[in-house]
Amino acid sequence: MSAALRRLLQAIPLLLLISVLVFSLLHAAPGGPLAIYLENPNVRPADIERLRRSLGLDQPLPVQYLRWLAGFVTGDWGFSFTDGRPVTQRLLERLPATLELVAASLVLALLAAVPAGVLAAVRRGRLVDRAISTLTIAGISLPAFWFGLLLQLVFAVWLGWLPSSGRSSLLGSGLGDRLAHLALPAAVLAILHAAAWTRYLRSAMGSVIAQRFILAARGRGIRERTIRYRHALRNALLPFLTIVLLDAAIMISGAVVTESVFAWPGLGGLFTEALARRDYTVLMAFLMLSSVGVIVLNLVADLSYRWLDPRVRA
Secondary structure: OOHHHHHHHHHHHHHHHHHHHHHHHHHHOOOHHHHHHHOOOOOOHHHHHHHHHHOOOOOOHHHHHHHHHHHHHOOOOOEOOOOOOEHHHHHHHHHHHHHHHHHHHHHHHHHHHHHHHHHHHHOOOOHHHHHHHHHHHHHHHOOHHHHHHHHHHHHHHHOOOOOOOOOOOOOOOOHHHHHHHHHHHHHHHHHHHHHHHHHHHHHHHHHHHOOHHHHHHHHOOOOHHHHHHHHHHHHHHHHHHHHHHHHHHHHHHHOHHHHHHOOOOOHHHHHHHHHHHOOHHHHHHHHHHHHHHHHHHHHHHHHHHHHHOHHHHO
16 A cells, blocks of 8 residues: 555544534534524524524534535535525635735745754854844744734834735735735744744754764865755755645644734635634634645645655655
């Protein structure tokens, strides 16, 4: 059995466990899936009861779970409780904005993390290393909303260079307008991941520099610059790229706070709206999709690492 098929089969029980947890937690919340109607004085109890039966909520929980799971697997994710539209339609409408934000953040984070991580590794223990370490600890420790509010205050309020929210202006739809709206939320998301990636690359490259083949290369008189960037960095990038792949999925599900701070119309914003309105069908679809994305990218990262590094295959 191939490694890919074996890992895929191992992921199925995990996804089933996650689906049970997601379904159980959301149905255990006060009021249940019909809480939004229970709070509306204009909705009669008879109407709520009729709705409960039509949605199958009068059935035992195991039966409801199996019906929901079968619908999720076949692509029938139900209808939004708030506007009655299909859940798939609502998710697909928001997906491009989230992918745009995540792609921009990924590029910014890599552009910052790779040079900073390399510089900190080759200058280990010196002033520049300590400065980078301090900045990365701050980036890891401080929450996303704090960075969001700080950047909004500086660049939108004080300097007035960039818009503070939204994906585009009311009257502007050009590329410059879109990039201006994208800059601040992408920067916030990039800071959080660049900080962790910098520390990881610093550690990975430091370990490679201490290995015997690097010492042997120095002994043969190879230039230090060649040793650092051709031998040490190439070996350190292998596990680093695996971490980046894993974080890419977490970026999508973890963009909830950033999208909320900047009113970015992506999946994170949709999750926040669904949570406030107790739109259970949207919440369950979002949480399951996020879990599937993390597991699939985890599988891709693991297989990529095996493919790139012959030592792991052996």
